[in-house]
Amino acid sequence: MTAPQPALLELIGHTPVVRVAAGTSWYTAKLESASIAGMKARAAVSMLRAAAARGDLAPGAPIIESTSGTLGMGLVLAGKALGHPVVLVVDDELEPDLRALFSAYGVRLEVVTEAHPVGGWQQARLDRLAELRAALPGAYWPDQYDNPDNAGGYRAMAEEILAQVDRVDVLVASIGSGGHCAGLTRVLRTRWPDLRVIGVDAVGSRIFGQPDRRRLMRGLGSSILPRNVAYRDFDEVHWVGAAEAVAACRRLAAATGLAGGWSTGAAALVAGWAAERDPGSRVLTVFPDGPHRYLRTIYDDTWCRANGLLTPTATAPATVPTPEHEVRGWGRCTLVRDPAGVRA
Structure with a gap:
């Protein structure tokens, strides 16, 4: 934990x-x-705290999310503050400097290498995220796009x-x-x-x-x-x-x-x-x-x-x-x- x-x-x-x-x-x-x-640390903390209050996020449970980078930075800080490891689903266009920074933070990166023919990188990341959730029981997905x-x-x-x-x-x-x-x-x-x-x-x-x-x-x-x-x-x-x-x-x-x-x-x-x-x-x-x-x-x-x-x-x-x-x-x-x- x-x-x-x-x-x-x-x-x-x-x-x-x-x-x-x-x-x-x-x-x-x-x-x-x-x-x-950056800005999205505010959203990251809000989503994790609300999930914990509802009982959707157990103490120490992993966080898994799709990101082009910015929310990922926020989730890293929120995860370390609140006591959760973070798994980020990213894509091949993520900047090398940001990849290196995530590595230094001890974040597990899952890298998608092909864009979805309809939904682009976002849909490809979400498809991979769905696969990973099935393999990570208890992991919480904040779902930044649809989470109030x-x-x-x-x-x-x-x-x-x-x-x-x-x-x-x-x-x-x-x-x-x-x-x-x-x-x-x-x-x-x-x-x-x-x-x-x-x-x-x-x-x-x-x-x-x-x-x-x-x-x-x-x-x-x-x-x-x-x-x-x-x-x-x-x-x-x-x-x-x-x-x-x-x-x-x-x-x-x-x-x-x-x-x-x-x-x-x-x-x-x-x-x-x-x-x-x-x-x-x-x-x-x-x-x-x-x-x-x-x-x-x-x-x-x-x-x-x-x-x-x-x-x-x-x-x-x-x-x-x-x-x-x-x-x-x-x-x-x-x-x-x-x-x-x-x-x-």
Whole structure:
């Protein structure tokens, strides 16, 4: 049994906010990179604690989850704090540096080597996870995409924001599992009921109705439809391409010394656009993690050039009439609906 180390929980959250210039305007960013395991450590702890309270997670039982990397970091910290070993199902595109870090943490990695023909890497990982669960009796699967305790983990972040800022008119949120946007919106609208919410997705992601395509970006977008996405919360959605996200990451780093990954770049791009479009509004976004796992991708000229990501990028989003109208580059739509047609 892994001995719990609850003092590690003190490393989660309590992150600062900072004003970021956007042309002649500015927006506010919540810097989750200041927390040792990034934003998703909040969700990891929430899901494990709730499972233990229900009796679904026994003391010392292993945790098994599919991840592109970020939630995995959160689960490692949560597992060590609460006394659970962690098994992560990852894929061949996981960065070598992150693999080495997971190895140093003593995490068992199960690596999927072929993407699913329909659901991509995510479905391939989930299929492997199902096989492993059958071989690991008593293991707990948090199921980050469909677990409502994911969103519950962001209540503390929302309360921190309420204490840190005087007003928020627009929330710009990157969408992967859907948890942090749903959790923040639920709390922030208790103070600001007219809060506008802009979702930021990846080109080639199915979440908001686009066709599923191969994506270079990790942690942003999805090849499956997570039930944690609260479609009724959104006023509009933006899709950001990999080249646009790279350019935004690099501009942000050069201008501020703040750097992060795909979700950070995409959120910064859309938050800056929203702030410049309406200088009187107060725009808030979240930068989920720092730059270290992306040094060989987003911040590497050779890798970016090989993937065609150093080409000129869009300076404004193209507006499309429906979310099914395929977007390339950077696009937006003010009509938001559940592609499955089952959630309002």
